[in-house]
Amino acid sequence: WLLPRIIGMARASELLYTGDTIDAATAKDWGLVSEVVPAADLMDRAKAVAAKICNxxxxxxxxxxxxxxxxxxxxxxxxxxxxxxxxxxxHHTDDHKEALDAFFEKRAPEYKGS
Incomplete structure (x- = not known):
């Protein structure tokens, strides 16, 4: 269901019918992944992205x-x-107020989930 929506019916059909694999650069070009990093940097990059999301x-x-x-x-x-x-x-959350306060005080916001 999802694969044809991401890469199109022709590419999805070819991959599924042939069993072919694709390399990381192709996966990025087709929109299957957002970024390609060297294997040695993968964990550090994943942690950096996770930390950014957590903020x-x-x-x-x-x-x-x-x-x-x-x-x-x-x-x-x-x-x-x-x-x-x-x-x-x-707009009615405490985090929205915190975002505004942090913006005007020129500091990083500290969200609490409320």
């Missing part, structure tokens, strides 16, 4: 994940309505 507001990150998933299943108008609703919810 985001947890509630808003959950909403973003939900919108991304729903975006694959629904039409444009519906996802825009959902986005507007979630944005309104996000």
């Amino acid at each position: 985001q507001a947890p509630d808003v990150l959950r909403m973003t994940k939900q919108l991304l998933r729903q975006g694959m299943l629904t039409n444009f108008d519906t996802i825009m309505e959902m986005s507007a609703s979630m944005q309104a919810l996000a």
Whole structure:
């Protein structure tokens, strides 16, 4: 279900019918991965990306994940309505206030997930 949506029906068909494998550069070109790093740097890079994600507001990150998933299943108008609703919810969180305070105080925000 997901593979043809990411790389297209022709590429997905060829991969699945032939059993061929692709290299990392091709996977990146086709949109299957967002970044390719040398094997020796993989764990450090993965930890850096994970740390960056962990520095985001947890509630808003959950909403973003939900919108991304729903975006694959629904039409444009519906996802825009959902986005507007979630944005309104996000504006009422303590983390939103913290983001604004941190911005004006020129410091990194400290999100708590509320």
